Amino acid sequence: MTAAAPTQAALPPLREVIARHGLDARRSLGQHFLLDPNLTARIARQAGDLAGRHVVEVGPGPGGLTRPLLASAAADVTAVEIDPRAVGAVTELAETAGGRLRVVAGDAMALDLAALVPAPRQIVANLPYNVASPLLVGWLRQAACWERLTLMFQQEVAERICAAPGADAYGRLAVLAQWTAQAELVMRIPPSAFVPPPKVWSAVVVLTPHDRQPDPVLFRQMEQLTAAAFGQRRKMLRGALKSLGGEALLRRAEIDPARRAETLSIAEFDRLARLLAGAA
Template sequence: MSGSDDTPGLTQATARKALGQHFLFDPDILKRTALAAGPVAGRTVIEVGPGPGGLTRALLDQGAGKVIAVEADERFADALRSWPEAQDGRLHVILKDARKVRWESVLEELGASQPAMIVANLPYNVGTPLLVNWLKAGPWRGEMALMFQKEVAERICAKPNSDHYGRLAVLAHAVCDPHIAFTLPPGAFRPPPKVDSAVAVLHPLPAERVFPHLAKLEEVAGAAFGQRRKMLRAALKPLAKRHGLKAADWLQDLGIDPTARAETLTQDEFRHMASSLVK
């Protein structure tokens, strides 16, 4: 990511394919991404994979109170640490694989305000596992605006009876209200990826609508969509057996058609199945 080829302070270094790096350079797109989930003024914002710092600069320019940038590439981490905002405490740079960061501990150590927003052009190779962990996070995690491959963004935001509806959509809708803010063609990035990209915005649901048993929900959705062409009674047979149940009887008792397929089930039906397995 970056603000412009000529923007002062941005590191001009080549992307590393192994790290899934694709940088943005258009200042208008960067500003739009920075504000996609709402105003960042005065907020703590977590950014993963800042690269040259284009989105980092946009977040700071829009008044973010503190930006916590997690970067696995030491070339960019070192450069960002030289920024004036890193000297005055508004920018904190962590050189680490984002999958290994203990986010809540970092926020507490830095005395950062919570909930923290997460705004990032995510490296393609770590985006989905990071999102799943953030969906399971506690009250420290606030609004998210995340750049993914378009197909992944569609999977996150999908509704029942659509091609992209699956485990990821069930998990996302259990704790957030997700939607796609905008899409971008490959040419918007350097180097250009092979596919379109999209920013998925996820606003946390009100506390009373958040499903509390995400591990069970993930287990049920994973089993149901793991064999998505099968009827539920067949797809869920191994899961039901592990819980001492007969799949067809269990589903009928819950008021769910055993001959239905996973992509037809609503969020409430998935929640109903998951809740019934909580001991």
């Protein structure tokens, strides 16, 4: 029988862990630690029922979110951390976690996270601000591997992920995210909740991958398409997509070449990407 995770009360305060390991937050690593156990427990709950799930956490820091993940019914938690000081702090937590916490010292940008744990897999993470967007795009390329992604971003980035066509925030990130998953902004967190406080609000987004996912070739075409379409937002699509076929491509997709990228629906972007990939 798997040993139960220690209760919150039995663990040392996070501020004590930070002091013991010299874990002053570093801007170069995008670190802002969330220490309020009520907030971290709320974030963990946004992931839904974790019973039997293999959870990957990126950037655990002193372990504030790791603790409620271990207190859940998750089968196990794999914490990926690039900062050696935080590796020490979370390893200390692993020693009391009954074998349910594995610490991987490494750069999440360079790791195939899906290969670290068996299915069913989820990612639950308070992402480092400086690499949050490229991490997300990388995981969307493998969306079929994940049951759910529960991720904290700067609020501005979260709003971009969930934006609808026509909104100021609608762009490449929204298209890639919503093309592959259902995206919902579920929680906003003020700067004062963090140590040190960032200059902006943060927000939690839950992404639930669609049952059908694009193959790698189609995903690459969508990346190329959205980069061109939103690279010069003021341009009409006939100009923005000139290198990809421009007006001829748009006519084949039955899209007015005078429109701009922010007016296109996810379905219209899908149609264009499939034409480019020769799948239409």
